[in-house]
Amino acid sequence: MLKVESIASGYGSAQALWDVSLEVGEGEIVTIIGPNGAGKSTLVNVLAGIHPAWSGSVNLDGVELTKLASHEVCGAGIAVVPEGRQVFPDMTVADNLEIGGYHPSVRQYRDETYERVIGIFPILADRGGQLAGSMSGGEQQMLAIGRALMARPRYLLLDEPSLGLAPVIVENIFEVLRQINDEGVSVVVVEQNVVEALQLASRGYVLEQGNIVKEASADQLLEDPAVRAAYLGV
Amino acid sequence: MSLLSQSIASGILIGGLYALMSLGMSLNWGVLKIINLAHFSFILLSAYVTYELASVYGWDPFLAILITVPLFGLGGMALQWAFERFRISEFESLLLTFGLFIIFESLASTVWSADFRRIDSAANPYASSSLKIGAISLSIPTLSAFVLAVAIAFGTRYLLDQTHFGRAVRALAHDREIAGAFGVDHRKVSMQLAGLAGAYAALAGVFIAMSSSLFPGIAVEWFGIVFSVVILGGLGSTMGTLLAGIIIGTVGAVATVTWGPSTAPLVVFLILIATLLFKPDGLLGAKGGV
Numbered sequence: 001m002l003k004v005e006s007i008a009s010g011y012g013s014a015q016a017l018w019d020v021s022l023e024v025g026e027g028e029i030v031t032i033i034g035p036n037g038a039g040k041s042t043l044v045n046v047l048a049g050i051h052p053a054w055s056g057s058v059n060l061d062g063v064e065l066t067k068l069a070s071h072e073v074c075g076a077g078i079a080v081v082p083e084g085r086q087v088f089p090d091m092t093v094a095d096n097l098e099i100g101g102y103h104p105s106v107r108q109y110r111d112e113t114y115e116r117v118i119g120i121f122p123i124l125a126d127r128g129g130q131l132a133g134s135m136s137g138g139e140q141q142m143l144a145i146g147r148a149l150m151a152r153p154r155y156l157l158l159d160e161p162s163l164g165l166a167p168v169i170v171e172n173i174f175e176v177l178r179q180i181n182d183e184g185v186s187v188v189v190v191e192q193n194v195v196e197a198l199q200l201a202s203r204g205y206v207l208e209q210g211n212i213v214k215e216a217s218a219d220q221l222l223e224d225p226a227v228r229a230a231y232l233g234v
Numbered sequence: 235m236s237l238l239s240q241s242i243a244s245g246i247l248i249g250g251l252y253a254l255m256s257l258g259m260s261l262n263w264g265v266l267k268i269i270n271l272a273h274f275s276f277i278l279l280s281a282y283v284t285y286e287l288a289s290v291y292g293w294d295p296f297l298a299i300l301i302t303v304p305l306f307g308l309g310g311m312a313l314q315w316a317f318e319r320f321r322i323s324e325f326e327s328l329l330l331t332f333g334l335f336i337i338f339e340s341l342a343s344t345v346w347s348a349d350f351r352r353i354d355s356a357a358n359p360y361a362s363s364s365l366k367i368g369a370i371s372l373s374i375p376t377l378s379a380f381v382l383a384v385a386i387a388f389g390t391r392y393l394l395d396q397t398h399f400g401r402a403v404r405a406l407a408h409d410r411e412i413a414g415a416f417g418v419d420h421r422k423v424s425m426q427l428a429g430l431a432g433a434y435a436a437l438a439g440v441f442i443a444m445s446s447s448l449f450p451g452i453a454v455e456w457f458g459i460v461f462s463v464v465i466l467g468g469l470g471s472t473m474g475t476l477l478a479g480i481i482i483g484t485v486g487a488v489a490t491v492t493w494g495p496s497t498a499p500l501v502v503f504l505i506l507i508a509t510l511l512f513k514p515d516g517l518l519g520a521k522g523g524v
């Protein structure tokens with residue numbers, strides 16, 4: 001269980017998250033939706049240990065992540081697919097995957113995890129020697145997900161995985177997320193592509209101006225007039 | 235003609251030493267974003283320590299490596315620890331290490347005086363020995379430095395390309411935060427890299443002590459050469475640094491025999507300026523990459 005309680009965070013004196021609490025159960029797919037600038041990326045980065053929380057708690061199966069050094073967070077079982085993918089462009093695809101499996105706690109499973117990842121994304125094996133920066137956006141997104149899976153997360157965080165991708169590729173990626181979830185990985189996906197995200201997830205949170213303003217099942221959110229007006233334009 | 239070929243040969247060899255002096259600088263700058271002028275002090279102090287061990291304690295100068303490499307390797311790690319601890323920016327590092335450079339220079343003056351120091355030829359049989367190939371003679375200390383520089387450049391390339399440590403270094407050079415999200419402890423990895431850079435400075439110092447006279451102000455004279463090699467090679471580029479060292483060494487030596495010794499620094503600086511204007515990423519440098 002990933003339990004987030006009263007997280008506040010921001011940049012310098014500008015507060016971006018005010019009092020964010022949410023929960024993600026074992027094996028769940030949860031989505032966080034919200035407009036641009038709502039604080040979604042800040043939240044993902046706090047959960048992944050990339051950005052510090054000002055206060056509050058992020059607890060993963062009893063381990064308090066906010067107390068860990070940022071390079072220790074992934075060892076606790078969480079991995080991130082950051083906004084804009086952020087693969088290492090000057091490194092090969094194979095080396096990007098190696099970095100995914102860098103943490104000492106997962107290094108021993110490297111070969112086994114690698115087989116699993118290229119089972120999901122065979123293209124990553126074919127392109128192993130290519131520089132990540134020379135791949136298309138969709139391929140980089142697959143690499144970013146593959147890199148995160150190399151860390152053998154129990155909780156996978158994705159920040160706008162559909163950003164800038166063609167609809168058919170988005171569909172592919174969401175299908176893969178379903179498959180990864182079937183294998184037992186809990187998924188937290190931040191999206192502006194609200195319909196797709198709510199069809200994938202079982203529950204959702206709406207984040208606005210740094211506050212969770214709504215929590216409901218995905219079906220309820222899809223029917224919610226306010227959500228439909230704000231995010232679906234209907 | 236034989237003068238020219240001799241100077242090209244010596245230039246190539248001295249270029250190896252230049253590369254050895256520059257490689258650590260380039261890694262510190264390219265990966266850790268630290269412009270470490272204390273690197274020059276490490277080379278200088280390593281040379282003096284070598285001088286001391288050979289002249290006073292009668293060590294074979296090559297053996298000085300056993301002391302200087304761990305000493306300045308640890309020195310590099312300690313400095314990097316402080317840079318991390320106080321979150322020193324690239325620009326601050328330049329000012330801060332300039333201060334350290336001055337302090338180490340006066341330390342050298344205090345301990346070894348401002349006079350020229352050279353290891354006695356009795357204690358340093360290598361200085362006057364050379365390998366003759368036809369009409370060309372290659373001095374043993376510079377030849378050894380060249381061979382070592384080539385080995386270190388290739389070894390470092392291998393380390394960066396093929397090991398967990400190397401991949402962590404490259405990931406760190408591009409994006410510290412994302413690297414951290416996958417378990418790269420930037421503090422630990424940067425200290426290890428800075429230690430390696432310090433060790434390279436120590437090696438360069440040993441060969442300088444074997445081949446030339448030392449005085450505290452000599453380190454300032456290395457600035458132009460080392461900065462030219464680092465920029466021409468491309469920040470963080472190991473093979474670029476080796477290539478640039480050889481180019482600068484050769485061009486400097488040819489300028490010396492063609493137009494006189496005083497023109498060598500001029501030519502070296504012209505190369506530096508031309509690189510900055512026309513090829514700012516250097517010969518083999520990739521932006522943000524190593």
Ligand SMILES: Nc1ncnc2c1ncn2[C@@H]1O[C@H](COP(=O)(O)OP(=O)(O)O)[C@@H](O)[C@H]1O
Pocket residue numbers: 011014015016034035036037038039040041042043
């Ligand atoms: N690096 C940063 N420095 C300063 N402010 C930032 C930074 N990143 C984001 N912000 C601000 O924090 C708020 C939340 O941003 P973000 O988490 O990126 O929102 P979202 O991902 O929902 O679009 C915004 O007001 C944004 O301008």
Ligand SMILES: [Mg+2]
Pocket residue numbers: 040041042083159160
């Ligand atoms: Mg965002």
